[in-house]
Amino acid sequence: MKIFAAEFIKSCVAPEQFPADGTPEIAFVGRSNVGKSSVINSLLNRRDLAKTSRTPGKTRAVNLFLVSTSDPVLSQFYLVDLPGYGFAKVSKAERARWAPLIESYLTERPSLLGVVLLVESRVVTEQDRQTLIWLRAIGHRPLVVATKADKLKPSERVRLLRQAHRDLGLADGEMLIPYSVVTGDGRDRLWGALRDLAKT
Ligand SMILES: Nc1nc2c(ncn2[C@@H]2O[C@H](COP(=O)(O)OP(=O)(O)OP(=O)(O)O)[C@@H](O)[C@H]2O)c(=O)[nH]1
Numbered sequence: 130m131k132i133f134a135a136e137f138i139k140s141c142v143a144p145e146q147f148p149a150d151g152t153p154e155i156a157f158v159g160r161s162n163v164g165k166s167s168v169i170n171s172l173l174n175r176r177d178l179a180k181t182s183r184t185p186g187k188t189r190a191v192n193l194f195l196v197s198t199s200d201p202v203l204s205q206f207y208l209v210d211l212p213g214y215g216f217a218k219v220s221k222a223e224r225a226r227w228a229p230l231i232e233s234y235l236t237e238r239p240s241l242l243g244v245v246l247l248v249e250s251r252v253v254t255e256q257d258r259q260t261l262i263w264l265r266a267i268g269h270r271p272l273v274v275a276t277k278a279d280k281l282k283p284s285e286r287v288r289l290l291r292q293a294h295r296d297l298g299l300a301d302g303e304m305l306i307p308y309s310v311v312t313g314d315g316r317d318r319l320w321g322a323l324r325d326l327a328k329t
């Protein structure tokens with residue numbers, strides 16, 4: 130599969146700013162700093178298309194990237210970068226502005242084709258588990274990705290990924306895709322899963 134183009138389209142802070150063209154969207158959800166923007170860049174082979182930061186709370190709006198590829202089922206779609214949850218340092222006022230935005234986006238968006246939930250390989254939190262439950266309750270079947278897989282020592286990799294799988298309450302057949310933007314681990318697998326999602 131070839132990526133023909135990937136372009137930042139807009140940053141939305143209110144539902145009326147979401148595009149109305151009906152193009153399918155795939156949204157990236159997860160804790161602040163888990164690596165949402167980084168995984169989007171990695172998937173698209175672009176260094177700095179989605180802005181990333183060592184400091185949590187970088188992405189503060191719903192950012193849409195229009196992608197076109199050679200794959201017929203993913204010929205034209207948006208990757209959607211969302212602000213992270215669970216970041217205490219962001220002011221209450223700011224969180225009060227964006228939490229309803231993310232919630233309404235994930236709950237009411239007709240063109241939302243799929244959701245990718247990102248968790249950190251080493252630290253799955255109760256909030257991650259609750260988010261997965263909530264996403265399912267509102268009708269999504271999220272793809273779950275374990276980020277920063279390069280930080281797992283080879284000797285602990287299998288154990289910690291199993292632990293994460295269990296902590297999330299995933300069933301035996303449900304996949305948890307390890308991903309590293311450093312090594313490219315998981316990239317082909319995630320593209321494959323996105324393609325499968327778009328087919329159904
Ligand atoms: N080692 C390693 N670091 C990563 C990986 N993915 C992301 N990071 C680092 O994690 C930090 C946060 O990455 P972001 O992509 O900005 O995280 P985010 O989820 O978009 O964060 P918010 O926008 O604040 O919600 C950055 O310093 C990244 O370089 C990875 O696969 N391996």
Ligand SMILES: [Mg+2]
Binds near residue numbers: 167187
């Ligand atoms: Mg971000």
